[in-house]
Amino acid sequence: MLLKHTTKEIMERSALTVNPAKTCQPIGAMYAALGIHGCLPHSHGSQGCYAYHRSSLTRHYKEPVMAATSAFTEGSSVFGGQANLLQAIDNMFTVYKPDLIAVHTTCLSETIGDDIPQIVNKAVAEGKVPAGKYVIHANTPSYVGSHVTGFSNMTKAMVDYFAETGAKKNKTINIVPGYVEPSDMEEIRRICDAMGIPIIMFPDTSRVLNGPLTGRFHMYPAGGVTIPELRQTGQSMGTVALGNLASTAAAFALDAKCKVPYKLLDLPIGLHGTDMFIDILRNIAGVNVPDSLTFERGQMVDIISDMHQYFYGKKVGLVGDPDQLLALTKFLVSLDMCPIHIVTGTPAGKKFTAELREATKEVPCDVNIKVEGDMYLFHQLVKNDPVDLLIGNSYVKYIAKDEDIPFIRHGFPIFDRIGHSYLPTVGYRGGILFLEKILNALMDRQDRDATDINMELVM
């Protein structure tokens, strides 16, 4: 019992987080930056932050994660990291030859107050940025928000630095996919392809963090949105932003900068979520939904109908990122399941809490929603009102083990299983995969607990 000290009794805590249900801004910024082709993310701070962020991403994706650091010393911690960043920019372009460098800050450089654009301008003035190469930046102080905020900030930076207004609009639609897995981005693209809609997706980490074994190490893998594409986002006919917290900032900035209108949707998880996404695409692009997608949809409905009695009334505890939680909660409710504990460590605001309340208002049980809660509280909630299924990142496995509850891994980080980078959760196909996961978890438990007499062969 690794968590044996977690008490059932819940005490009001105002200034203490135990086992956070989030991680820090730069991880999200680094992840987003890896979704630009030929980009080298750069962490402006000390080496420890960077090593932690790189290790986390490396372990989650089991892929090489390339990034650089300003490697602050005591001196730079006091006097600022200008000299370090200038030299780093020079080194990176000389040694690693990226198309662009995406600088994000850390707690330390934010506290010092380093002015990144000013330092970058100096680097340009000193000829340290070769012609046709770029340095972009996002401020990512970790005492604000979470990794989702960092992701959002870096995605917005792509708009701020590159989007250009054109004389006429193109037929493309921009997709801001939100903080989802490379597999999800791939699936979103597949759906758009099936509908015959040309898209620009940013960021796009597919084929960067889920690439094949090629026998060679590539510093800059094949995938990622390109700089010319980012420029053209300003000439698209519209933007679809998936997930409020991760994607609105970029979509809004693009609207303000280049007058590209945007539609904000939930992540396309589950039947309804995917329907909404496809419907919006259909509307903006003026196309029909192809039979292939209608067919997939039918398959998903078929599975749900075949198995609906296994979902009915099952209580679920979820912990993770806001955009994911909202979409998943709606999905679970639509399956007749009861999400009763919903916790995120990310400060997602009152509106988010209200949306979750709305999504769960038909659930016939008490529903605990804690926005800015931690894993400790989540565990306490589960102790007080046990559930049939847990959904969360790898850290939830300790709770699942102690409380002996079936558990599905979803979110960030997942250090101990594979699949998330290759198999999507979004779309109808992703939905089918997720249904399979839920059913496997529940049915494995039923089989395990069955007596000799009530063991079911046919389920």
Place this chain on the structure above:
Amino acid sequence: MTGLAETMKEKYGIPFIRVSYFGIEDMAKALYDVAGHFKEQPEIMEKARELVRSEVTRIYPELQKIKARVCGKRAAIYVGGAFKAFSLIKALRYLGMEVVLAGSQTGNEKDYEILRDMCNDGTIILDDANPLELSKYIIEKNADLFIGGVKERPIAYKMGIGFCDHNHERKTPLAGFEGMLNFAEEVCQTVTSPVWQFAPHRSP
């Protein structure tokens, strides 16, 4: 660690010796060195000898089996401290493997002198290398195994070669005699894995 030991010697006059617990050779030497320090108690040396003998006898047969499978395979080592690299080189040699690349992040002049003395002429020695250099030389030297840190694991796999890591969070120890056996098993598992035949540059 050496810094701490030095300070303790300075402040409290407590003597120290630098040892490594990695690999049979160094582990045995560590025990002998410690025993040797207590000259007036020769029975300690006796016991150290006894311990080394019984431990080595215990793991020897298994190690020989592994050696037969990995003998002649080529290894690249890139670790934090050079001291660790020394032990790794000896341990790999013990298994009949060839070290084709050795390097560290923090080694000093003296470390590299030792490293150069330890290695063959053809071995590439790298100081504070970057992933591009590492991958270039690993391919060039046709290494079968890469020993490095957490973040290097996927790099090795992308190139289609085995990997063994040396990080602080491991739950299976690599230190001591038992650790040598774990290490050898890990190395053997990874370098002899059939998956590498599917790596593009290796398939015929």
